[in-house]
Amino acid sequence: MESYCITDVGRIRSVNQDYVFASDTPVGRLPNLFVVADGMGGHNAGDRASSYAVEVFLRNVRWERDKNPIRIIRRSIEKANTKVLEEANSREKYQGMGTTMVVATIVKDILYVANVGDSRLYLIGGKSIRQITRDHSLVEEMIRAGGLTREEGRYHPDKNVITRAIGVEERVAIDFFDVQVSKNDTLLLCTDGLSNMLTDEEMKRIITEESSLRIAGKRLVEAANKNGGSDNITALLVRPRGNEVKKC
Numbered sequence: 001m002e003s004y005c006i007t008d009v010g011r012i013r014s015v016n017q018d019y020v021f022a023s024d025t026p027v028g029r030l031p032n033l034f035v036v037a038d039g040m041g042g043h044n045a046g047d048r049a050s051s052y053a054v055e056v057f058l059r060n061v062r063w064e065r066d067k068n069p070i071r072i073i074r075r076s077i078e079k080a081n082t083k084v085l086e087e088a089n090s091r092e093k094y095q096g097m098g099t100t101m102v103v104a105t106i107v108k109d110i111l112y113v114a115n116v117g118d119s120r121l122y123l124i125g126g127k128s129i130r131q132i133t134r135d136h137s138l139v140e141e142m143i144r145a146g147g148l149t150r151e152e153g154r155y156h157p158d159k160n161v162i163t164r165a166i167g168v169e170e171r172v173a174i175d176f177f178d179v180q181v182s183k184n185d186t187l188l189l190c191t192d193g194l195s196n197m198l199t200d201e202e203m204k205r206i207i208t209e210e211s212s213l214r215i216a217g218k219r220l221v222e223a224a225n226k227n228g229g230s231d232n233i234t235a236l237l238v239r240p241r242g243n244e245v246k247k248c
Helices: 045-063 069-090 138-144 150-154 200-209 213-226
Strands: 002-008 018-023 033-040 101-107 110-116 120-125 128-131 175-180 186-190 233-239 245-247
Touching (some): 002 213, 186 200, 213 233
Antiparallel strands (some): 018 033, 033 101, 101 110, 110 175
16 A cells, blocks of 8 residues: 655645645554645634544544444544634634545545535546545535536535534534545545646646556645635545555
8 A cells, every 4th residue: 555645835825724634554443544635724723623523534544443443433533522622612713623534544445534614525537536525504505405517516606615524513413434445546635725726637647647546646735726726725545455554
């Protein structure tokens, strides 16, 4: 297995509120672990929300004695939700903060994914790209209801309005997915600073053109910045075949 993560402030923002963690080796009972979070809130609150949520999440994963990956991830996200909400309520400068989170682990040939918010996980295999997660956003709800086309949704003024986040309410609703993967697949976990700037086909083309995950990741960020870079940009690429924890 190999992975590469990259995060960039973009061309407009002054603070990077994204946070990414990648480990090709075991974290607690999980054989590997990949996390991307996109914070929201004021100048200080967004970056605090994403980094603190991942910190709490990882601490709980390492503490868990359960062997079931879904239960480990669920309880760890719920713990992160509780602690971020407590932090938001305890300090005025953090009020209203929250964060998205997308999590993945591969156990044998099964990919387990959890997400809250609109950070995404894509599976790229052969000539196809498939979004595994479903956005928790106002625009996505409008698309599912038939009020917008997918293309119209890309340019809708409310496309950044999310309907679920960690640290906003006492209970957090989490979506889970499991997918079979092969050694020829590539995973992309990303924030909306990437997926709003590039189409799925553009991301697929860049990833499939490069044998190096490092080069592919850098090209994704460069392309997103070239297209406007209106938000922080984070990409985490994984191929199911390094041995060290990577932090960006």
